[in-house]
Amino acid sequence: MKKLVVMGLAMAMTAAMVNGVCTQPVQAADGEGLKVALLLSGAANDQGWNQTAYEGTQKACEKYGYELAYTENLEVADISAAFADYASAGYDVVIGHGYEFGDPALEVAETYPDTKFICTEADASADNVASYVMACEQTAYVEGIIAASTSESGKLGAIGPIPGDSLVKIINGYEDGAKSVNPDIEVQTAWTNSFVDTQLAQEAAKAMIDNGVDVIKHCANACGNGAMTAAVEAGIWCQGDSYDQSSLAPDNILDSAIYNLDVVIDTALGSVADGSFEGDVYNLGMADGAVEVLLSDNLSDDVKATAQDAIDKIVSGELEVERDYTMRQ
Secondary structure, rough: OOEEEEEOOOOOOOOOOOOOOOOOOOOOOOOOOOOOEEOOOOOOOOOOOOHHHHHHHHHHHHHHOOOEEEOOOOOHHHHHHHHHHHHHHOOEEEEOOOOOHHHHHHHOOOOOOOEEEEEEOOOOOOOOEEEEEEEEEHHHHHHHHHHHHOOOOEEEEEOOOOOOOHHHHHHHHHHHHHHHHOOEEEEEEEEEEOOOOOHHHHHHHHHHHHHHHOOOEOOHHHHHHHHHHHHHOOEEEEEEEEEOOOOHHHOOEEEEEEEOHHHHHHHHHHHHOOOOOOOEEEEEEEHHOOOOEEOOOOHHHHHHHHHHHHHHHHOOOOOOOOOOOOOOO
16 A cells, blocks of 8 residues: 655636645445545544544545545535536545534535445435434443542533534433433533534633532534633543544543544445445444444542443343433533
8 A cells, every 4th residue: 555645736716725635546346536525614633533534534545545625614505616616527426524514415416426425423325425424322322420420519511613413412312311320410501603624612611610610521523722821720521522532631531432434434435345336324333333432540440330321232232212302402
């Protein structure tokens, strides 16, 4: 496998700057190296939601001999233009990472029937559009168990970015897990309405801490890193999301919800490689290796055992976590 090199992508984007990262041409199994583009709502090095997608897509493209380009920090209003620009430039597959990419993918896919569009955490499907949904509510449920088992105040904080089904299900799963341990526990929720503004999450976390919260969970992409900063400054516990975030709060972190986008994207691009691609919505969870919980050494042995028991039951199917898209607060 040839080494990845950084290259400028010679393509005029009408709405956003494009950062191209491509492999040198590598022969795929069928002798044809396709061109893949990845669209991200934040930075590709955010140590979270976007970085795990970038690294997972990079790994899959190396495996299948595809060239990769990406655009980061896309605003919602710019997504359709980014999809269209890549499709019109001859890209064979365009991936949108996040629920907010679903509707724009459907819109653009009608104009470019020969391009395959793949979305994560969306419910979009058409002949040339497939979505892959991770059971992030499963990891959130386990994190709720951990938080409720660790909290001394009986008050937990949960911070999300812009409300959407893929985020709401996490907050609800977290609350359900916590209440399975302590039915009377209080879960305070805040939405920052930003994927990238760390200051907003930090301020929301500080308000929660002032109100007695002693564990903070976030699912707010790069924005959520501000919540972890607030937790460290206040000396309370926090929980990471999307990626191993222990380096952000080594003495304060209880766990990280891990979204294995390498598994998800490999599954998606593998269907392109073997010709089995079909537009549909596919669900992947703990049993598929798509999501997991990384337990910190900061956890007590008892809490680790309780969390692991829940994980084992989810994987075996003995414990089913409800996927609830209802805004509760």
